[in-house]
Amino acid sequence: MEKIQAFQTNSLSEGIMAFARFARSHGMNIGIQETQDALQASAAGLLTNRSMFKNALKALFCTSPEEGRQFEKLFILFWDTNPLDLEERKNETKLEGSVTKKTNSSLVMLGVGKSEPSDEEASNVSGANSEERLKKVDLSLLNTMEADELEDIARRLCRQMAVRMRRRMKQHRRQGQINMRRTIRKSIASGGEPIDLFHRLNSPKKQRLIVLLDVSGSMDKYSFFLLRFICALREHFRQLEAFVFSTSLKRITHALDKQNLGTVLKDISEHADNWSSGTRIGECLQQFSETYGKRMLNGSPVVLILSDGLDTGDASLLGAELQKIHRRAKKVIWLNPLKGSKGYAPLAKGMKAALPSVDDFRSAHNLESLLELENILSNA
Amino acid sequence: MILENLNNPEQLIRFLDEHQYVADEELVTSLYLLLKLNKPLLLEGPPGVGKTEAALVLSQWLDTKLIRLQCYEGLDLSTSVYEWNYQKQLLGIRLQEGSDLSVAEKEKQIFSDEYLLKRPLLSAITETEKPPVLLIDELDRSDEEFEAFLLELLSAFQITIPELGTIKAVHKPYVILTSNRTRELSDALKRRCLYHWIDYPDVAKEMKIVKKRLPGIEQHLLEQVVGYVHQFRQKKLVKVPGVSETIDWAESLMALGLRDVNKEAIDKTLGSILKSTEDIALVKADLIAF
Numbered sequence: 001m002e003k004i005q006a007f008q009t010n011s012l013s014e015g016i017m018a019f020a021r022f023a024r025s026h027g028m029n030i031g032i033q034e035t036q037d038a039l040q041a042s043a044a045g046l047l048t049n050r051s052m053f054k055n056a057l058k059a060l061f062c063t064s065p066e067e068g069r070q071f072e073k074l075f076i077l078f079w080d081t082n083p084l085d086l087e088e089r090k091n092e093t094k095l096e097g098s099v100t101k102k103t104n105s106s107l108v109m110l111g112v113g114k115s116e117p118s119d120e121e122a123s124n125v126s127g128a129n130s131e132e133r134l135k136k137v138d139l140s141l142l143n144t145m146e147a148d149e150l151e152d153i154a155r156r157l158c159r160q161m162a163v164r165m166r167r168r169m170k171q172h173r174r175q176g177q178i179n180m181r182r183t184i185r186k187s188i189a190s191g192g193e194p195i196d197l198f199h200r201l202n203s204p205k206k207q208r209l210i211v212l213l214d215v216s217g218s219m220d221k222y223s224f225f226l227l228r229f230i231c232a233l234r235e236h237f238r239q240l241e242a243f244v245f246s247t248s249l250k251r252i253t254h255a256l257d258k259q260n261l262g263t264v265l266k267d268i269s270e271h272a273d274n275w276s277s278g279t280r281i282g283e284c285l286q287q288f289s290e291t292y293g294k295r296m297l298n299g300s301p302v303v304l305i306l307s308d309g310l311d312t313g314d315a316s317l318l319g320a321e322l323q324k325i326h327r328r329a330k331k332v333i334w335l336n337p338l339k340g341s342k343g344y345a346p347l348a349k350g351m352k353a354a355l356p357s358v359d360d361f362r363s364a365h366n367l368e369s370l371l372e373l374e375n376i377l378s379n380a
Numbered sequence: 381m382i383l384e385n386l387n388n389p390e391q392l393i394r395f396l397d398e399h400q401y402v403a404d405e406e407l408v409t410s411l412y413l414l415l416k417l418n419k420p421l422l423l424e425g426p427p428g429v430g431k432t433e434a435a436l437v438l439s440q441w442l443d444t445k446l447i448r449l450q451c452y453e454g455l456d457l458s459t460s461v462y463e464w465n466y467q468k469q470l471l472g473i474r475l476q477e478g479s480d481l482s483v484a485e486k487e488k489q490i491f492s493d494e495y496l497l498k499r500p501l502l503s504a505i506t507e508t509e510k511p512p513v514l515l516i517d518e519l520d521r522s523d524e525e526f527e528a529f530l531l532e533l534l535s536a537f538q539i540t541i542p543e544l545g546t547i548k549a550v551h552k553p554y555v556i557l558t559s560n561r562t563r564e565l566s567d568a569l570k571r572r573c574l575y576h577w578i579d580y581p582d583v584a585k586e587m588k589i590v591k592k593r594l595p596g597i598e599q600h601l602l603e604q605v606v607g608y609v610h611q612f613r614q615k616k617l618v619k620v621p622g623v624s625e626t627i628d629w630a631e632s633l634m635a636l637g638l639r640d641v642n643k644e645a646i647d648k649t650l651g652s653i654l655k656s657t658e659d660i661a662l663v664k665a666d667l668i669a670f
Contacts, residue, residue: 031571056413059576063567180466
């Protein structure tokens with residue numbers, strides 16, 4: 001399809017349609033319905049004023065503030081390209097017989113082309129094979145591009161996981177409130193006596209989850225990705241509390257509310273002066289029990305600890321504190337990235353001290369092992 | 381009538397202005413499109429920037445009913461669409477006992493309009509006089525299942541009740557959905573809606589808003605209040621104050637007869653703008669550092 005710009009079109013409706021095509025070719029999701037609406041809007045008297053016209057198209061075409069910003073750029077690019085500036089080139093292109101090439105090069109000049117390729121790459125997530133491969137790759141061995149891709153996969157799978165878990169819980173529960181609607185409906189057969197009672201299934205309660213992530217130096221290779229994973233979890237478990245710890249504990253639940261992972265990371269690293277330093281797990285757990293324990297260990301949540309267990313603090317304190325938490329939690333799960341490597345045995349003194357109070361000790365070195373969480377959490 | 385005379389968004393701006401709602405051109409255009417194309421409008425933004433208020437003002441302008449559905453986790457069809465009035469149905473069945481109606485007739489009577497409790501969504505569709513404004517508030521709090529149900533309603537404007545059949549909208553309601561973006565809404569829903577993101581206003585606009593609400597406020601106090609609030613928003617707070625909190629704060633300062641935002645005034649009234657002990661502690665510590 002030929003990419004044309006505003007000055008190349010003859011009427012406004014043609015221009016709008018061309019703009020929709022233009023925006024679509026830049027990765028915006030604009031269908032026939034949106035284009036039609038835009039034409040209708042232009043007929044409804046929104047033509048008189050340029051900014052109004054822009055706002056109207058924006059309301060129709062965008063679905064998030066990020067897209068809104070992209071739209072602003074595209075709008076200027078499409079409608080404001082001055083034909084006079086391009087006059088010479090246009091003639092040239094006529095000679096060469098290719099318009100597309102020129103529009104592309106002008107894109108790069110304006111700095112829009114720069115961000116483009118990465119967008120395209122992200123949307124063309126490669127086939128199932130590489131997905132399977134990525135799921136098995138050790139997280140410490142990922143490069144940045146793969147990390148982004150893996151994050152996409154993780155987000156998608158987490159969503160599926162959360163839905164599946166909910167469905168499963170629905171089957172588990174037996175009886176709840178009486179379902180009046182069905183009971184009355186069926187009582188007509190017996191002359192209005194509600195003989196058979198029908199029950200409504202209890203709406204499934206989402207599992208409460210507390211996540212403690214180790215961000216000490218030894219976890220460095222894993223912690224950034226594990227944090228991404230927690231972000232993905234957060235989207236689907238609304239009752240999730242998250243903490244990072246190394247030498248001290250920091251609550252990051254609120255930081256995770258922000259949609260953009262980049263800002264989350266920035267936020268957290270600003271606060272956490274202890275990112276990638278030594279580890280005192282015992283003291284951090286103590287701090288957790290003292291400050292948050294009363295509030296958060298109610299109603300027996302599942303506690304998830306992501307750490308390699310290489311503790312520089314007092315191992316006996318770690319054992320005692322974890323035991324305390326264990327008593328109040330439904331389940332304590334320890335995910336250790338090191339467990340995935342061959343020949344690993346929990347010999348570190350911290351890990352040894354912790355194990356008696358851990359219900360489930362698992363590896364967390366690749367996405368596949370993280371996704372096994374589904375089984376653990378739904379059985380909890 | 382108003383609608384037929386509406387030819388450009390400027391009329392809307394003027395009206396909103398008269399009704400103490402300061403809107404920028406972008407929002408007004410979205411509202412205008414909502415009226416003209418009759419598509420639902422999805423307003424997203426942080427809490428307290430006037431998303432709900434927009435629906436309220438719109439219903440005032442159209443001089444029509446505002447029907448509001450507040451979403452929450454676990455919201456289901458029986459609380460949002462319809463429910464049968466069971467007690468009345470039981471009585472109805474008893475009363476029918478002596479009559480010689482056939483079973484089919486009896487059933488028809490028990491499941492008639494008379495025994496139906498209309499919840500917000502159904503009453504929005506069956507409104508007979510003129511199209512109402514339907515506000516679906518904080519949609520991000522509801523479950524995905526409910527969102528999927530809304531899809532049907534928003535595209536066809538009809539609801540199916542098994543016992544009664546399909547009910548079509550008499551007048552298509554003007555639908556405004558709001559969301560705080562605590563989770564991403566589904567693409568399918570977004571594609572059926574117009575979209576507008578409302579952000580915190582800049583200093584000038586916020587001053588205009590406060591002035592609109594509190595015409596008696598002194599310029600000096602106004603500038604100080606809005607200035608401080610903008611400073612607060614820069615900080616990493618647990619709960620960032622919205623515009624409504626700014627108004628509350630200005631109002632409480634005025635009620636106490638304070639004409640200047642100094643340390644003492646802040647000490648007394650900080651609770652009306654910051655709603656968490658951690659935030660208050662943080663701001664107070666910063667003030668001491670000044």
